[in-house]
Amino acid sequence: MSFSLLSLLFPPKCPVCRTRLEKDEVLCPKCLSEYQKEKYRPCKKCGKKSCRCSCRPAVSTPDAFAYLSVFRYDEKSPGGRMILKLKDRKDQRIAAFLAKDLEKSLQNGCILRSDALITHVPRDPDAILEKGTDQARELADALARHCSLERAVCLKSKGGKKQKTLSSKERLENARGRYALSERCPDLQGRQVILVDDILTGGSTLTVCAELLKSKGALSVVCLAAGRR
Numbered sequence: 001m002s003f004s005l006l007s008l009l010f011p012p013k014c015p016v017c018r019t020r021l022e023k024d025e026v027l028c029p030k031c032l033s034e035y036q037k038e039k040y041r042p043c044k045k046c047g048k049k050s051c052r053c054s055c056r057p058a059v060s061t062p063d064a065f066a067y068l069s070v071f072r073y074d075e076k077s078p079g080g081r082m083i084l085k086l087k088d089r090k091d092q093r094i095a096a097f098l099a100k101d102l103e104k105s106l107q108n109g110c111i112l113r114s115d116a117l118i119t120h121v122p123r124d125p126d127a128i129l130e131k132g133t134d135q136a137r138e139l140a141d142a143l144a145r146h147c148s149l150e151r152a153v154c155l156k157s158k159g160g161k162k163q164k165t166l167s168s169k170e171r172l173e174n175a176r177g178r179y180a181l182s183e184r185c186p187d188l189q190g191r192q193v194i195l196v197d198d199i200l201t202g203g204s205t206l207t208v209c210a211e212l213l214k215s216k217g218a219l220s221v222v223c224l225a226a227g228r229r
């Protein structure tokens with residue numbers, strides 16, 4: 001079935017409020033303007049717009065050159081709803097939409113090298129089986145396509161306790177047990193690595209993953225998330 005016929009039978013709807021979308025829209029105009037507000041909402045710490053904030057999270061490492069993000073995360077807000085949607089199933093339109101803004105935050109927060117390598121924080125294999133997709137992987141794929149940069153899988157998740165249920169102290173220790181370098185990880189000697197995740201919370205996951213990438217020779221690691229709690 002052709003794409004146009006499909007969209008005639010199942011007209012695309014706004015992933016946030018379910019109103020029908022016009023051609024080429026990813027969000028309806030109302031949700032789009034709310035989303036823009038989240039991007040421009042000032043950070044409580046540095047006062048910069050969320051999409052320009054590079055505040056270090058509670059847990060951070062000098063191995064990560066920067067911690068960047070696009071919008072202030074809230075489950076009910078348009079950005080948060082888009083992330084939830086991506087967790088449920090692949091949606092290339094949403095991933096491509098967010099990739100454009102991820103690139104802007106990246107360009108604002110670091111000097112992006114043309115030989116940079118894009119990788120992602122892998123989701124727990126059990127969670128993928130249960131829910132369907134790895135949203136950070138989708139975002140990293142879309143970002144690599146958008147910026148024409150090399151893409152690699154460098155890390156793997158070994159599963160374990162969910163970070164959500166732990167105190168911030170326990171989170172770092174738990175994250176160390178959860179992630180490891182993947183057998184597929186290429187040599188990172190001298191490379192700038194962009195580490196993509198969906199949401200930046202306390203920073204322990206990104207921090208542990210940045211340390212692993214550094215141990216494989218990465219020259220610098222830039223942590224980049226769509227939302228920041």
Ligand SMILES: [Zn+2]
Pocket residue numbers: 014015016017018019027028029030031032
């Ligand atoms: Zn809407």
Ligand SMILES: [Zn+2]
Pocket residue numbers: 043044045046047048053054055
């Ligand atoms: Zn800030």
